[in-house]
Amino acid sequence: MSNKFTDDLKGTGNELKGEAKEQYGKATGDVGKQTEGKLDKLKGAAQHKLADAKEAVTNKVEEIEKKFEDKKHENK
Structure with missing residues (x-):
């Protein structure tokens, strides 16, 4: 399973790739490449x-699990 760091790294990679394509498209007049860049x-x-969403869900699940464990130990 991927974590926030790797997901963010992939996102940054796509943003950089997109910027490069968009600038190349502008320089060459290639509208298709500009569009590709914007999509990237x-x-x-x-x-x-x-x-961010995956991290928030993971944190919430961990919080719920901890509460469940705490209640379980209270009832012993």
């Missing part, structure tokens, strides 16, 4: 949001 940048941004 959006994909990277989405990966950052996904990393």
